Amino acid sequence: MDSKKLEPIIVVRNLTKIYRTRKIPLKALTSVDLDIMPGEFVAIVGTSGSGKSTLLSLLAGLEPPSTGRIIIKGRSIHRMSEKQLVGFRLKHIGFVFQSFNLFDMLTAQENVALPLMAQGVGRQERMERAKQLLTLFGLEKHLHHKPRELSGGQQQRVSIARAIIGNPDILFADEPTGNLDSKNADQITDILRDISIKNGTTILMVTHDMEKAAKADRIICIEDGRIVDREEKGL
Amino acid sequence: MKIYDTVYLAALNLYRRWVRSLLTVVGVVIGTCSIILMVSIGLTNLAQFDKMLESAEFTQIQVVGPNYGSEGRSSIKLDDAAIKALGNLDHVNKVVPTKNLLMYGEIGNYYANYLNVMAVPAGELPYMVELKEGRYPSENSSMPEVIIGMGVARQFIQDESDYQDREYQGPSIDWLNSTIDLYYGDKDILDNSDVPSSRRYKARVVGIIKDEDDKNPSYAIYMDLDKGKNILQNNYKLAKALNQQINTYELVYVYASTMDKVRDLIELIKDYGFEAYSQTEWIEGLLKQQRSQQGQLAAIGLISLVVSAIGIANTMMTGVLERRREIGIMKVIGFSLEKIRFLFLVEAAMIGFLGGMAGMLFSHLFAYILSTKAEETIFLGMYFSAGIKMIIPIWLDLTAIGVSIIVGIIAGILPANRATKMSPLDAIKA
Ligand SMILES: Nc1ncnc2c1ncn2[C@@H]1O[C@H](COP(=O)(O)OP(=O)(O)OP(=O)(O)O)[C@@H](O)[C@H]1O
Numbered sequence: 001m002d003s004k005k006l007e008p009i010i011v012v013r014n015l016t017k018i019y020r021t022r023k024i025p026l027k028a029l030t031s032v033d034l035d036i037m038p039g040e041f042v043a044i045v046g047t048s049g050s051g052k053s054t055l056l057s058l059l060a061g062l063e064p065p066s067t068g069r070i071i072i073k074g075r076s077i078h079r080m081s082e083k084q085l086v087g088f089r090l091k092h093i094g095f096v097f098q099s100f101n102l103f104d105m106l107t108a109q110e111n112v113a114l115p116l117m118a119q120g121v122g123r124q125e126r127m128e129r130a131k132q133l134l135t136l137f138g139l140e141k142h143l144h145h146k147p148r149e150l151s152g153g154q155q156q157r158v159s160i161a162r163a164i165i166g167n168p169d170i171l172f173a174d175e176p177t178g179n180l181d182s183k184n185a186d187q188i189t190d191i192l193r194d195i196s197i198k199n200g201t202t203i204l205m206v207t208h209d210m211e212k213a214a215k216a217d218r219i220i221c222i223e224d225g226r227i228v229d230r231e232e233k234g235l
Numbered sequence: 236m237k238i239y240d241t242v243y244l245a246a247l248n249l250y251r252r253w254v255r256s257l258l259t260v261v262g263v264v265i266g267t268c269s270i271i272l273m274v275s276i277g278l279t280n281l282a283q284f285d286k287m288l289e290s291a292e293f294t295q296i297q298v299v300g301p302n303y304g305s306e307g308r309s310s311i312k313l314d315d316a317a318i319k320a321l322g323n324l325d326h327v328n329k330v331v332p333t334k335n336l337l338m339y340g341e342i343g344n345y346y347a348n349y350l351n352v353m354a355v356p357a358g359e360l361p362y363m364v365e366l367k368e369g370r371y372p373s374e375n376s377s378m379p380e381v382i383i384g385m386g387v388a389r390q391f392i393q394d395e396s397d398y399q400d401r402e403y404q405g406p407s408i409d410w411l412n413s414t415i416d417l418y419y420g421d422k423d424i425l426d427n428s429d430v431p432s433s434r435r436y437k438a439r440v441v442g443i444i445k446d447e448d449d450k451n452p453s454y455a456i457y458m459d460l461d462k463g464k465n466i467l468q469n470n471y472k473l474a475k476a477l478n479q480q481i482n483t484y485e486l487v488y489v490y491a492s493t494m495d496k497v498r499d500l501i502e503l504i505k506d507y508g509f510e511a512y513s514q515t516e517w518i519e520g521l522l523k524q525q526r527s528q529q530g531q532l533a534a535i536g537l538i539s540l541v542v543s544a545i546g547i548a549n550t551m552m553t554g555v556l557e558r559r560r561e562i563g564i565m566k567v568i569g570f571s572l573e574k575i576r577f578l579f580l581v582e583a584a585m586i587g588f589l590g591g592m593a594g595m596l597f598s599h600l601f602a603y604i605l606s607t608k609a610e611e612t613i614f615l616g617m618y619f620s621a622g623i624k625m626i627i628p629i630w631l632d633l634t635a636i637g638v639s640i641i642v643g644i645i646a647g648i649l650p651a652n653r654a655t656k657m658s659p660l661d662a663i664k665a
């Protein structure tokens with residue numbers, strides 16, 4: 001794979017996260033080292049409580065690491081201020097949640113256009129781009145529906161559209177299929193795979209399901225906060 | 236992020252919890268209303284005083300002879316020499332001497348006892364009384380000319396019992412250009428054979444005095460001062476019997492050049508040994524009292540505004556805590572802290588704006604309702620001589636709306652800052 005010759009887009013070194021909110025400090029991640037290449041579609045698997053979500057939120061800069069370094073696109077995430085992080089996320093990172101997290105006051109189209117709103121794109125242009133993306137995801141009939149008028153699978157497609165409308169380099173997806181039936185879950189995984197191939201977006205997807213994980217380029221297995229097994233898949 | 240996007244999102248959020256938003260807005264409406272109405276009542280109150288202060292009444296000093304208590308100074312008389320001396324004082328515009336004549340009147344079969352005739356220099360009458368019809372008395376007429384208020388008509392009766400009738404209106408004749416027979420003195424003294432009887436004066440009614448309002452007709456009768464003096468001189472024995480001096484004046488009006496000279500002039504005139512009064516002291520005291528009243532009203536308005544600010548802050552804070560997940564998502568999506576803060580500030584400002592607008596409309600409604608009365612009114616401890624005619628100037632409307640927006644923003648600062656501190660983790664770990 002040509003991309004492997006490139007510099008990794010995400011570099012993680014000796015990453016440790018300790019939660020001290022309880023009486024006994026809890027080591028959610030222990031000395032994680034990780035390189036992810038541009039355009040890679042990586043699945044992260046592991047049992048509940050193993051630290052998968054923690055890894056994603058650290059990578060996205062939603063919380064600071066206890067020790068260790070995170071370098072994304074050559075920039076040290078762990079040193080950024082919250083203000084810089086917001087700007088960085090707006091430009092380079094998309095996020096898909098298990099529970100969709102759409103704004104229920106806004107229509108599907110408006111939800112998708114939200115990151116462009118934050119970027120200061122005018123209403124007309126961003127609504128047009130949102131429409132195109134939703135059409136691509138087969139939701140052209142639901143542009144003006146509110147989230148509660150959509151099925152789970154439809155909502156997740158809206159939320160993926162929202163995550164990629166700003167053309168991020170990296171897409172984080174935390175159990176995007178967790179709330180869906182298997183048919184919808186397959187569809188969502190295929191969409192992510194498509195995005196990875198067509199847009200060259202680097203994708204990190206957390207999942208419980210080995211069947212879904214098998215669709216990724218690589219599977220990273222986390223147990224008790226440590227990466228235990230890296231399964232490389234051939235082309 | 237464009238401004239209209241922020242406004243749109245803020246409006247959606249208010250709409251989503253519209254009952255709560257409405258209740259908060261109502262709080263602001265009450266605050267704005269009380270500010271506008273309180274200030275407006277105050278302005279109305281002051282405007283009325285401005286009008287009163289412009290009138291000549293407040294440069295007027297009433298001077299009377301030395302009172303009977305101070306017999307030691309009885310050498311001082313309010314006579315022509317004194318009038319001249321008063322006229323020579325600094326800051327005195329004009330001195331108007333008057334005499335009071337107790338008279339008995341007859342017209343047709345009707346008679347009136349105890350008529351109180353004011354004798355004033357004819358040239359001054361146009362400044363002192365307003366006529367409804369007719370003209371002012373002339374100095375050069377051969378027979379005395381008088382102007383009367385319509386209340387005088389009711390004093391003319393045929394029988395004592397007429398006084399008992401509250402609705403009694405007097406003889407139904409055309410008073411203008413009628414002739415009244417006037418006698419100096421009252422019925423008792425005229426019937427007393429020990430004193431020479433008064434001559435009869437045929438007085439012509441040349442003008443009718445304008446009533447202050449329908450309910451309070453004027454009871455005044457005016458004639459020229461010289462005519463009055465003549466009557467007294469012609470009946471000097473009677474005057475003595477009635478204990479009236481011929482060459483002194485019962486009441487003299489001294490007009491100061493400006494209102495602020497009144498106080499000093501009064502002191503000066505008192506030093507001469509006369510008694511002097513004016514409405515100025517009364518009005519100054521009243522003004523002072525009204526101002527403190529207005530301070531209290533403004534305080535009431537401010538307090539209600541503070542209360543509405545607390546309402547806004549409370550609503551916003553609740554909203555922030557409720558929407559912690561949404562705020563987290565916004566942060567993950569890439570909304571900067573400034574944008575999130577601004578969004579909440581706009582939301583709070585909108586509550587203020589809506590409340591301010593509605594408050595303004597309601598204020599005008601209340602002003603309309605309150606303004607309909609025309610009688611003398613005491614409202615919230617303030618005195619209104621001719622009803623409350625509420626003035627709400629444009630600047631007051633705009634200021635009130637501006638203030639409510641600012642109050643909204645100030646109340647929103649804390650919740651908005653709180654919003655920026657919401658963790659983005661809430662978006663994913665739920
Ligand atoms: N904010 C926090 N404060 C304290 N402990 C936390 C916090 N977030 C996570 N943890 C703990 O860290 C560990 C890892 O949590 P994490 O959410 O990463 O697990 P996960 O692999 O995503 O699990 P799941 O598959 O159930 O989502 C857990 O034991 C969890 O209780």
Ligand SMILES: [Mg+2]
Nearest residue numbers: 052053054174
């Ligand atoms: Mg998780």
